[in-house]
Amino acid sequence: MSVNTPAGSVDVDALDIDAIDLSDRDFWAEPPAVRHAVFDKLRAERPIAHFEEPVMEGMEPGPGYWAVTRLADLDAISSEPATFCSGKGAVSIQDLPADLSEFYGSMISMDDPRHARIRRIVAKTFTPRMLEQVLDSVIGIVDQVLVEARAKAEAGDGSIDVVADIAAPIPLRIICDMMGVPEEDRLLVLNASNTILSGGDPELTDEEDPLTALLEAGMNMAALMERLAAERVANPTDDLTTALVNSEVDGEKLTHQEIASFFILLLVAGNETTRTAIAQGLFALSENPDQRAAWMADPSLDKTAVEEIVRWVSPVTWMRRTATRDGEVNGHSFKEGDKFLLFYAAANRDPEAFENPHRFDVSRNPNNHVGFGGHGPHFCLGAHLARRELAVTFRRLFEICPDLEITGEPDRLRSSFVNGLKRLPARFTGQR
């Protein structure tokens, strides 16, 4: 397969740099080889490149954005939140109305001190020590999902869909357990998070109008949260929702809207990214059988292998920052209001930061990737949880499902924002 050596399968030199358009929706339907060849070209020749904004119906086009593809530039911008803010929008290229942007991005789209205030309330739930306490439940959930996947294959024609049967249910059940979402509401959570992160992929939104679908998904999640929060005020439990309704910072409680947006952030960000890492990670392992064999035989590689999957997959392709003043970064002049898209997926293949960046290497060390974000206050809150989920999932897969075999090409999500898969066919061979 050529997918793992993108630079080798597409002639980078033959690409016309002026014809590259990262705002073209069709570009995000191209296979990874093309995507990474384009990133290689930009990084080498125009590491901070200007693009017009994608056309979005019903909205005035904005001034365009700078695409950042070198890891050093990305980290420099990420490290200076006062100069490169998130409050104008972090997860959309267009400026959305402030309340909508905050509702969907929650503290992702806020700046300090508001961001820090909310982050501190929830940070205590995601520390390594607290996660030790949920480890047992993570193993239990993973085992249950894998047993169900095999049962489904045996009851049917032997095949499963890795995305629907393994990668989606694991993070969904873990985050819903942590939040205390009842079983009967979990399908709603899955559907709503699909819609919100679909980037308008028509298959995942039934509505004709993606903006309507987005609003409806948000309202459904907010309604669920309102009900849950009210229940927890009356009957506190030991879940995260209870902690959120009771938590205070400097004598202030989170507002109703802050809890709703954080709920959406957790459910969406906690689901989709980990699902992507599991599904794309399994595909990468099947494309690299030597790496799969090496990792399977040696549990001491869990740590480096998980980091490599996050680097390789880069579940979130980019985040946005906006300049708060005129200035210069690594020799590039910018004006107040300039938008920067930090392309983590490109920076994670930067040859100045990684040896043989297009090689998938489960023992890679050092591996200072930016798959959880660059330096700065917005570094992924769920990084520890994600690492734990991934380590447990792959180790249990090796132990319980060594005969799981990927049987075809993945069906990729056409999104510039999430590097997701819609389907990945597989079967259990029965050979152990």
Next chain:
Amino acid sequence: MSRVQVDRERCVGSGVCESLAPDVFELDDDGVLQLHREEPEARELDAVRDAVQSCPARALALAE
């Protein structure tokens, strides 16, 4: 003696330091970073240096 310094304004409670050097760093139940000791023992210094370098908020320093 080497001394750990924490910039409280910058710390976001990510817990990266705790995962790398749990004998020195710990986030308490309020998500506030606590130091088990400000002057790490010699055998802990490599882990502490890792923690300082890896802090996503660049809130740590080691004065050597």
